[in-house]
Amino acid sequence: MKVKELMTKKVLVLKPNNTFEEAAKLFIENGIDGAPVVDRDGKLISIVTKTDLMKAILNKLEMNTKLETLNLKKVITINSEMNIEDVLKYNVGRLPVIDKNNKIIGIITHTDFINDLVEKISKKCRDMKNTKLGLTELDSIIECSYDGIYITDGEANTIKINNAYESITGLKRAEVLGRNMKDLEKEGVISQSATLLVLKNRKTTTIQQEFKTGVKVLVSSNPIFDKNGKIIMVVTNVRDVTQLYELKEQLQKNKEITLKYVSEIEEMRTQLLNTSEIVAEDHKTIEIIQLANRIAKVDTTILMLGETGAGKDQIAKHIHKVSKRSKKQFIKVNCGAVPASLIESEFFGYEKGAFTGANKEGKIGLFEMASGGTIFLDEVGELPMDMQVKLLRVLQEMEVVRIGGTKPIKIDVRVLAATNRDLEDMIKKKQFREDLYYRLNVIPLYIPPLRERKHDILPLINFFLTQLNKKYNFNKIFASDALNCMYEYNWPGNVRELKNIVERAVIMSEDDKVKRSDLPKNIIGSNGMIVTLNTFEEGINLKETLDAIEKKLIKKAYDKYGNVRAAAKSLGIDASTFVRKRQKYIKEEI
Structure with a gap:
């Protein structure tokens, strides 16, 4: 076909004010898959492949790949007197290439078939024409995201990242754009690619990722399928978890310090019990x-x-x-x-x-x-x-x-x-x-006073009982109802009064189990919450009894107040002690 004949056709022209979106629509909607470029005399001077075109479109390059050798303008679009609908009516087989002086310097010849991928993108472009959000607005939304966003095509080639991704990872766009995730993983730019896992397993994947910059992140990669189930894109959300790991390490250190203090207190308490009557x-x-x-x-x-x-x-x-x-x-x-x-x-x-x-x-x-x-x-x-x-x-x-x-x-x-x-x-x-x-x-x-340190009451009873059993060659224990009653008593005489009551009850009881009825009437009739324990058997030892009462009190306090702080305060202990003891009894039930 001669150049003169070509000029009577609807042609593609190069204009400096054309946008990328217009260029994308032109190539997609005209079905350009692979296009040889010839000069005026019909001599082949270059080939623009489908991959070249798609990479140019997806990477937002302005067609400056192989066409650049012709010194063309960087945007190819339709003539100003045409619209998209007009172009779609033509089965264009050959398109002249016109330079900035409107001089035909070559011809692009392309095939008529359009593969599924091109059809998909073509449809998206047509749909976008009818939506309120254009590509520019969509880019703005991506750039405003607090999380990092990383987008690849269906072959793991990087096509888009946002500013947040650069800020979080410390990587620059130039280091990753256009590069394949396999290469980035192999070179150690990233520790592991979630994108490659998505392409392999065809499902959303979340992993921890570390970069050559030392930053640790949590990434979640999601596949995007076309109508035939082929992955055409993988979108990855990136969230910085470096601070979370630092907080976790600090929390672990605090736990270790707490355990150390608890150990020291327990050791000190043991020493006290062995060296004094406290x-x-x-x-x-x-x-x-x-x-x-x-x-x-x-x-x-x-x-x-x-x-x-x-x-x-x-x-x-x-x-x-x-x-x-x-x-x-x-x-x-x-x-x-x-x-x-x-x-x-x-x-x-x-x-x-x-x-x-x-x-x-x-x-x-x-x-x-x-x-x-x-x-x-x-x-x-x-x-x-x-x-x-x-x-x-x-x-x-x-x-x-x-x-x-x-x-x-x-x-x-x-x-x-x-x-x-x-x-x-x-x-x-x-x-x-x-x-x-x-x-x-x-x-x-x-x-x-003893009423302000109630967790000493039952251990003191045990201490005095042990002394009395040894002194009088007894083998007595306190029934649960007697222990409950003494726990709830106000003890105006404090430890001295408690010691006297224990001795009196032990001596006056008729059998080896000291019951509630063996206690003085002023203690039995005292106001207070009485915890009834019905699960104790005859001959149960005091330690088991004390643990059971403590468990009952902790559960009752938590059920009543609904939170640790108030429940701990009602029992006269601090919140950390309440949590520790409550967790202990919960584990025993599991």
């Missing part, structure tokens, strides 16, 4: 012991505060035992039990012949006796005012003067004091010296 199961008691261990290392004066019977004397003994003075004397003085007329002589001693009825050899006072060790002034709030003055001088000067003597005697003693009274209120009422209060209250140590 039962430390409740977290509040454990915290007190921890503080006591720290302050025991120095000789600072300590003022222990708390209700009567709360265990202040046991804490004082423990402080002495773990201090550097443990091999010396521990002297306990009940200030409220010493007659006022004898306090001075008992505290500081007297010389021989100091007063009528005095020992002929004189007497050493308790402070002298405790020198090198510890003196514990229990119920210090009961001291009369005149004795408070003398005690203050001893604390300030660390020396005593015996009654009838004139020479000060140096002493080296650690002073621990305790009271169940409100010393600040006593100061306001002029019943206690303010200067002595500040001298004693260097480090205050509050011992909470």
Whole structure:
């Protein structure tokens, strides 16, 4: 066909203002699969294959592949007086190529068949004409995605990535666009390709992926099929999980630290149970012991505060035992039990012949006796005012003067004091010296009442029961209803009262099982939640009983409040302890 004849046909022309979308529609809708390019004389100068055309379209290149050798404009489109519908009416076999000067410089000859892939894309292009979103808008949506997006064709060639992908992975477009995933995987650009797995297994695949930049991501690749079930595209969503892994590592470290602390606390508690009469199961008691261990290392004066019977004397003994003075004397003085007329002589001693009825050899006072060790002034709030003055001088000067003597005697003693009274209120009422209060209250140590550390109740019962069984050669146990009753009792007398009740009930019970009816009426009639356990058999041991009661209480508290924090608070324990114990009992049920 001559050039002159060709010019009478509807032709493809090159215009600088044509868009990529127009070029794509032109080639697809004219069925260009493979096209030889000839010059004016019909001599073959190049071939534009289907693959070249498709890659150019999908990669948004502007036809600058083999046609570029002809120095053509970079866009090929239809003539301005034509529309898509007009072009589709023609079975165009040959198309002239016109340069920027409207000079025909070659002819593209193409086959008439259009494969399934081209038909699919052609349909998409026609459909897109009738949609509100064009390619430009679609690109904008992809670029605005927070997740990284990576798109390949059905042969794993990279055709599109967005800005988020570059930001997340640290890779640049130039490194991956147009490249096959097999090559990227082989070169170590990515650790493993989810796209290749999708093409192999033909289903959505999610894997962890790591890049040469060191970034770890979670990728989910999804296949896109044509109407014949062929994969024409794979779209991959990429989410940065590097921070999640860092948080996971930090969480693991925190767990290890927590386990270490728990182990240390358990070890300390075991040591306490083996070295003293302190039962430390409740977290509040454990915290007190921890503080006591720290302050025991120095000789600072300590003022222990708390209700009567709360265990202040046991804490004082423990402080002495773990201090550097443990091999010396521990002297306990009940200030409220010493007659006022004898306090001075008992505290500081007297010389021989100091007063009528005095020992002929004189007497050493308790402070002298405790020198090198510890003196514990229990119920210090009961001291009369005149004795408070003398005690203050001893604390300030660390020396005593015996009654009838004139020479000060140096002493080296650690002073621990305790009271169940409100010393600040006593100061306001002029019943206690303010200067002595500040001298004693260097480090205050509050011992909470038993009702505020309820997790010590059942272990204390077990401790006292063991002592009594050994002492009286008994083999007694407490029934579950008796334990429930004692657990819910308010214990105004604290540990001292509990010890007395346990001893009374053990001695007064007629058989080896101490029942609820063996307890005093004031405890049986006390208000409180009674947990009824019906699963216990005769002869069950105390540990199993305690565990069962604890399990019941934890379940009941959680069912009532519906959350860990409130349930833990109702039982007087912290949330972490509640969770640990609850998980323990849940595992036992599984």
